[in-house]
Amino acid sequence: MSYIRCQVCGQRASIRMRQHRLNYCKDHFLEWMLKHTDSTIQKYRMFGRNTRVLVAISGGKDSLALWDILWRLGYHADGFYIDLGIDEGLDYSSQSRQFAEQFATSRNLALTVIDFKKEYGESIPTLAARTQRGKGKPCSICGMVKRHLMNQAAEQGGYSVVATGHNLDDEAAVLFSNMLGWNQTQLARQAPALSGRDGMAGKVKPLFRCYERETAAYAFLQRIAYIETECPFSAGSTSISYKHLLNQMEDRSPGTKMRFVMNYLKAKEDGFFHIENTNGQDEGLHPCPVCGQATSNPDMCVFCRTIGGTPPDKAYR
Ligand code: SF4
Ligand code: ZN
Ligand code: ZN
Numbered sequence: 001m002s003y004i005r006c007q008v009c010g011q012r013a014s015i016r017m018r019q020h021r022l023n024y025c026k027d028h029f030l031e032w033m034l035k036h037t038d039s040t041i042q043k044y045r046m047f048g049r050n051t052r053v054l055v056a057i058s059g060g061k062d063s064l065a066l067w068d069i070l071w072r073l074g075y076h077a078d079g080f081y082i083d084l085g086i087d088e089g090l091d092y093s094s095q096s097r098q099f100a101e102q103f104a105t106s107r108n109l110a111l112t113v114i115d116f117k118k119e120y121g122e123s124i125p126t127l128a129a130r131t132q133r134g135k136g137k138p139c140s141i142c143g144m145v146k147r148h149l150m151n152q153a154a155e156q157g158g159y160s161v162v163a164t165g166h167n168l169d170d171e172a173a174v175l176f177s178n179m180l181g182w183n184q185t186q187l188a189r190q191a192p193a194l195s196g197r198d199g200m201a202g203k204v205k206p207l208f209r210c211y212e213r214e215t216a217a218y219a220f221l222q223r224i225a226y227i228e229t230e231c232p233f234s235a236g237s238t239s240i241s242y243k244h245l246l247n248q249m250e251d252r253s254p255g256t257k258m259r260f261v262m263n264y265l266k267a268k269e270d271g272f273f274h275i276e277n278t279n280g281q282d283e284g285l286h287p288c289p290v291c292g293q294a295t296s297n298p299d300m301c302v303f304c305r306t307i308g309g310t311p312p313d314k315a316y317r
Pocket of ligand 3: 288292293301
């Protein structure tokens with residue numbers, strides 16, 4: 001009987017990666033994922049062996065696969081999980097928190113957990129419903145809160161860089177969306193590594209050259225338990241429909257998503273887009289008078305304004 005063989009040992013292959021023209025058995029695939037991620041970290045100068053890295057953990061396969069890989073590679077990587085209080089019906093937050101805590105305990109790793117409702121008095125869906133007067137999904141507020149708390153945790157814990165589990169499919173979908181709208185600001189900012197500055201940790205995506213099916217295969221073969229259900233608010237999102245479209249193109253022409261993202265980065269580097277590569281360094285930033293994080297708003301940052309922060313001049317009256 002003929003079957004596809006691992007190109008290293010000749011055993012039956014567990015995964016065929018047409019886009020990379022690679023076939024591996026379980027052991028050689030797991031080994032390849034470590035080498036591939038480490039080469040991304042080195043190539044894009046994301047962090048070094050002695051850097052303290054804070055990994056944003058959602059309880060899903062990508063963030064836990066990333067944490068596992070960094071741990072196996074010997075990097076100093078601690079986890080950070082935000083309980084968003086998204087529990088109506090599906091218990092999404094409480095379940096994902098359990099997976100995050102279980103993973104950290106199983107490997108004896110440090111995990112900081114912020115319970116948003118306990119800290120700030122309301123869950124993300126309630127905060128969004130109040131501030132958006134019940135209109136739309138809570139995703140933009142949720143994203144802003146996650147960015148803010150992650151920066152805060154990095155600064156308070158002395159971490160110079162925050163690592164997220166974004167994979168190639170995520171990056172291709174965001175790029176597709178930004179290109180459809182010719183969103184120059186976002187196009188200029190989209191990068192696998194953004195350096196930090198005062199009050200803002202650096203941001204890196206060590207899995208951005210891994211397809212989603214590769215991170216899923218890694219989590220499965222490494223027996224990582226993770227939350228398989230998506231956040232209930234992600235249903236019907238445009239990024240999911242863009243991923244479907246890109247997958248159709250990928251099926252017809254393996255490597256399409258990789259070429260799309262990598263050629264974009266190359267074109268940006270060559271100055272093709274005539275957009276300034278800000279590397280995340282925005283002009284006109286100053287510290288928020290309430291929390292101290294960098295903001296371009298004249299009074300306080302969006303986070304403080306949204307949760308009802310009080311500017312110092314009012315606080316002392
Ligand atoms: Fe937050 Fe929206 Fe993501 Fe759910 S889908 S975790 S609400 S950003
Ligand atoms: Zn093999
Ligand atoms: Zn603030």
